[in-house]
Amino acid sequence: MTVLTPEQRANSLATMATETFDVLVIGGGVTGAGIALDAAARGLSTAVIEGQDWASGTSSRSSRLVHGGLRYLYNLDFKLVAEALTERGRLLSSIAPHLVEAQPFLWPLKMPVIERAYSAVGVGLYDILARIGSGGKKTVPIQKHLSKAGALARFPEIKPDALIGAIEFYDARVDDARLVITLIRTAQKYGAEAASRVRVTEVLKDDRGHASGVKAVDLETGESLTIKAKRIINATGVWTEETQDMAGGTGGLKVLASKGIHIVIPRERLKAQTGLFLRTEKSVLFIIPWQHYWVIGTTDTAWHEQLEHPVPTSADIDYVLAHANEVLGDKLTRDDIIGTYAGLRPLLQPKVLDESKSTKVSREHTVSEVIPGMVAIAGGKLTTYRVMAEDAVDFALGDAAKSRPSVTAHLPLLGAEGFEGVRNQAERLGAKYGFDADRMTHLLSRYGSEVGDLLATIDEDPSLGKPLAAAPQFLRAEVHRAAAVEGALHLEDIFIARVRLNSEARDRGGAAVDEVAEIAAAALGWDAAKVEEEKANYRARIAAELAAEDQSTDAAASAARMEAHDIVG
Structure with a gap:
């Protein structure tokens, strides 16, 4: 079984210090993970290295959507939409059908005839591009036109005077961080060496001025190492300029850090059977249903503070609530919110940029040579990570790419192969372990055909088959797997990117800290002192994040968040 563990990490670092790699990838978000695979x-x-935990930046803080970008049709950006829809189809059908799930959305209409007509054309084109991109196969249902009564039946909480009807269309959703971790593990299956919390300090050059590797520091031990490589690919998102500046030269990319925030509310708060898509004056607002909660967002504002820990302000939260409440009859309040999070989009920056209009910056990605032997990639979005990866590797290889073409267009990720067969066993497996259909849906959507590996740990230790006392939607086995298989090195890694209570629980997982720490300690070999350090660190983070939400400006919110120090580095 392919695992990310402290032992694997140490072995990978030892290999990195002794070998010269064809490709070194800097950045462990979805783009870097896709490039490594x-x-x-x-x-x-x-080799792939990440300065923090896997997916710790933008790739664990997105809207969790795999979508074509319906709004880009308004800008006549057909190529970008077609590309994204093709990738959506691949993810749904072959690459990650266990992680990516088709999701219906309502687009409320406010004017009869004209709005319905042009919206129908737009969504119809969306459907056509999706069908073309999937070779004629229908990977999601096509649009459906609904009357006012039909729309209210699908989403009863909409104010009756907020629409005259609706179009129901499909996109898809994904747990962004879980996708990244699965990509890293799949890359490892094909021979990649991988290590998180390794920070680059210098880009090395040979006597020709070509990039030849990096100097880095292992943040877990403080030890320095040199990693040699024939080619370096910088996939560090909003850190793109910081990383490429280490190489000098005049090449590379400029990016704008644009903040998007989301709020999370309980699933039972809305009885709707579908999501909701709304256009705002600055961006779009999605109300997205998940199994146990709703995600609502997003905003789009320039961010000038530290990049590691963006946070929503009180004003951001009010903005999202206000726009959601424009169409909801039973208005949401702050008391409904059980979680919040913020992420930074790495938008490509043109030569002249009015930051108040960051949504005008193209979401298309660009690959550029920083210096000979080192390239940078930025822009794009989660949905098109695979195309970005293919383009980055092709660019880095140059003419050699013709003899080594990409093979990832239909390469299944771990958990995808055999998924349908395992899903057909859900009722039988559930009966064996005493899990209801809701529990099995949860497990299959997270682990796919690898669910058998998780169940095997319960066979070995039946206590792992019990739900967490403070968060019964998760099993103790899932915490164990986060540490024993999925690369979590610290308590916060589990809460933020694996058992995601940091953004899905009112107390950010505070009530589960003791139990989760106990399970993690057994898996990672922590002593009593280490357990207390981990618990104190995560509780300090919770306090800082909650304090940040009360601030009215980015600067004040960022300062409040930084009161909690990182556990390493």
Whole structure:
């Protein structure tokens, strides 16, 4: 079984210190993880390093959508939409059908005839592009036109005077952080060496001025290491300029950090059977149903504070509530909110940019040479990570790419192969372990065909089959797997990117800290002192994040968040 563990990490670092790699990827978000898989699956010796935890930046703080970008049709950006819809189809059908799920949305209409006509054309084109991109296959249902009564039946909480009817269309949703971790593990399956919390301090050059590797520090131990590589790919998102500046030269990319925030409310708060898509004056607002909660967002504002820990302000939260309440009859209040989070989009920056209009910046990605032997990639979005990865590796290889083409277009990620067969066993497996259909749906959507590995740990230790006392939607086995298989090195890694109570529970998982720490300690070999350090660190983070939400400006919110120090580095 392919695992990310402290032992694997140590072995990968030892290999990184002694070998010269064909490709070194800097950045462990969805783009970097996708690049690592693309390169490794081509047979290239590959190393991937990340300065924090896997997916700790933008890739764990998104809207959790796999979508074509319906709003980009308004800008006549057909190529971008078609590309994204093609990738959506691949993810749904072959690459990650266990992680990516088709999701219906309502687009409320406010004017008869004209609005319905042009909206129908737009959504119809969306459906056509999706069908073309999937080779004629229908990976999601096509649009459906609803009367006012039909729309209210699907989403009863909409104010009756907020629409005259609606169009129901489909996109898809994904747990963004889980996708990244699965990509890293799949890259590892194909031979990639992977290590999180390794920070680059210098880009090395040979006597020709070509990039030849990096100097880095292992943040867990403080030890320095040199990693040699024939090619370096910088996939560090909003840190793009910081990383490429280490190489000098005049090449590279400029990006704008644009903040998007989301709020989370309980699933039972809305009885709707579908999501909701709304256009705002600055961006779009999605109300997205998940199994146990709703995610509502997003905003789009320039961010000038520290990049590691963006946070929503009180004003951000009010903005999202206000726009949601424009169409909801039973208005949401702050008391309904059980979680919040903020992420930074790495938007490509043109030469002249009015930051008040960051939504005008293209979401298309660009690959650029920083110096010979080092390239940078930025822009794009989660949905098109695979295309970005293919383009980055092709660019880095140059003419050699013709003899080593990408093979990831239909390469299943771990948990995808055999998923349908395992899903057909859900009722039988549930009966064996005493899990209801809701529990099995939860487990299959997270682990796919690897659910058997998780159940095997319960066979070995039946206590792992019990739900967490403070968060019964998760099993103790899931916490164990986060540490024993999915690369969590610290308590916060579990809460933020694996058992995601940091953004899905009113207390950010505070009530589960003791139990989660106990399970993690057993898996990671922590002593009593280490357990107390981990618990204190995460509780300090909770306090800082909650304090940040009370601030009215980015600067004040950022300062409040930074009162809690990172556990390493």
